[in-house]
Amino acid sequence: MLDVAACPEDEGALERHDDDVRCTTCGRVFGVEGGVLTLLPDRLAHVRQPTPAPEARSGEDDVRWIEDELEWWNPWHDAETLQPFRPRSGLRGRSREKHLLGRVRGRVGDHPIVIEMGAGVSRTVAGLWPEGPRYVATDISLPALQAGRRILGPQTASVQCDAVTWPFRESSADVVLILGVLHHLSDWRAALERACRTVRPGGFLLLHEAVTKPRVLARWRAGGMDDGWVSPHEGDVPATALRAELERSGEILHWHGEESPLRFGMVRYLVTRPGRHELLEGSPALTIAFNALDQAFGRGPGRLFPSLGFNEVTTVWQRRT
Ligand SMILES: C[S@@+](CC[C@H](N)C(=O)[O-])C[C@H]1O[C@@H](n2cnc3c(N)ncnc32)[C@H](O)[C@@H]1O
Numbered sequence: 001m002l003d004v005a006a007c008p009e010d011e012g013a014l015e016r017h018d019d020d021v022r023c024t025t026c027g028r029v030f031g032v033e034g035g036v037l038t039l040l041p042d043r044l045a046h047v048r049q050p051t052p053a054p055e056a057r058s059g060e061d062d063v064r065w066i067e068d069e070l071e072w073w074n075p076w077h078d079a080e081t082l083q084p085f086r087p088r089s090g091l092r093g094r095s096r097e098k099h100l101l102g103r104v105r106g107r108v109g110d111h112p113i114v115i116e117m118g119a120g121v122s123r124t125v126a127g128l129w130p131e132g133p134r135y136v137a138t139d140i141s142l143p144a145l146q147a148g149r150r151i152l153g154p155q156t157a158s159v160q161c162d163a164v165t166w167p168f169r170e171s172s173a174d175v176v177l178i179l180g181v182l183h184h185l186s187d188w189r190a191a192l193e194r195a196c197r198t199v200r201p202g203g204f205l206l207l208h209e210a211v212t213k214p215r216v217l218a219r220w221r222a223g224g225m226d227d228g229w230v231s232p233h234e235g236d237v238p239a240t241a242l243r244a245e246l247e248r249s250g251e252i253l254h255w256h257g258e259e260s261p262l263r264f265g266m267v268r269y270l271v272t273r274p275g276r277h278e279l280l281e282g283s284p285a286l287t288i289a290f291n292a293l294d295q296a297f298g299r300g301p302g303r304l305f306p307s308l309g310f311n312e313v314t315t316v317w318q319r320r321t
């Protein structure tokens with residue numbers, strides 16, 4: 001992992017120093033706790049712990065953003081299941097296998113370096129790519145990374161760090177994963193740029209992102225359906241801006257829309273509310289049916305009325321050689 005990570009202050013190389021890690025440029029020492037290396041810049045050092053003291057809160061907007069997000073994410077990850085996603089069933093698992101991981105797995109050798117930004121508890125890699133990659137899980141939440149290590153192989157490296165100032169070396173990864181993260185960040189463009197330059201020329205970025213979409217019946221409804229259970233800052237990632245950022249340094253090989261308001265409503269009222277999550281997670285037939293209806297709706301009415309279109313995209317990007 002020390003071959004791919006860098007000092008978050010000056011991008012200096014890192015070396016082992018007793019049980020910790022030291023920057024060879026500035027001499028800063030970074031600690032390891034529960035198998036997780038913390039690479040936070042000085043201004044974020046206080047978020048190392050899950051509950052920093054209230055008086056430690058920052059006056060800087062982007063630091064406060066992260067403090068607020070962590071207040072949301074740390075307990076959220078605590079309650080999250082550690083069930084790895086399955087490649088054939090479940091909306092997340094099937095889609096990520098079909099539209100992302102399954103498209104590059106055979107093109108990057110047997111033991112590629114795979115780094116994930118905002119990995120949470122790594123349910124995707126634990127379920128869809130459990131063996132082969134030299135995997136580095138990264139997230140701002142220490143408890144999430146520590147929990148993720150329980151479902152990942154022993155070779156996994158875990159790094160607590162900020163996505164916006166992502167401390168990884170240029171061209172160090174065969175594959176970078178970003179799954180449902182950009183819209184939670186104070187500066188998604190900066191994070192995406194870091195991720196793209198971390199991919200080696202010819203390597204891949206696999207992205208699953210919630211993109212900006214007009215709200216259904218927005219004229220008559222002040223809030224959105226999910227306002228009550230989203231993180232404090234839900235940023236805006238317009239699909240056209242996302243495409244433009246990606247095309248600056250590589251090629252979009254695959255772009256797939258999903259999650260129309262129909263699927264959102266079906267999941268909410270037929271699955272989540274009646275507590276049938278495991279049924280959908282375990283059934284390929286049900287997953288296929290949900291997805292077929294989703295595609296029919298998003299490509300039909302969704303073409304005519306943007307508010308009825310897809311809210312998420314999965315995309316495979318390849319860095320220019
Ligand atoms: C919706 S979850 C996605 C988790 C995982 N990628 C998945 O697909 O299950 C968003 C993740 O972004 C992380 N996150 C939020 N702000 C971050 C930041 N500034 N830097 C790194 N990770 C961040 C959260 O802790 C959380 O794990």
Ligand SMILES: [Zn+2]
Pocket residue numbers: 007008009010011012023024025026027028
């Ligand atoms: Zn340094």
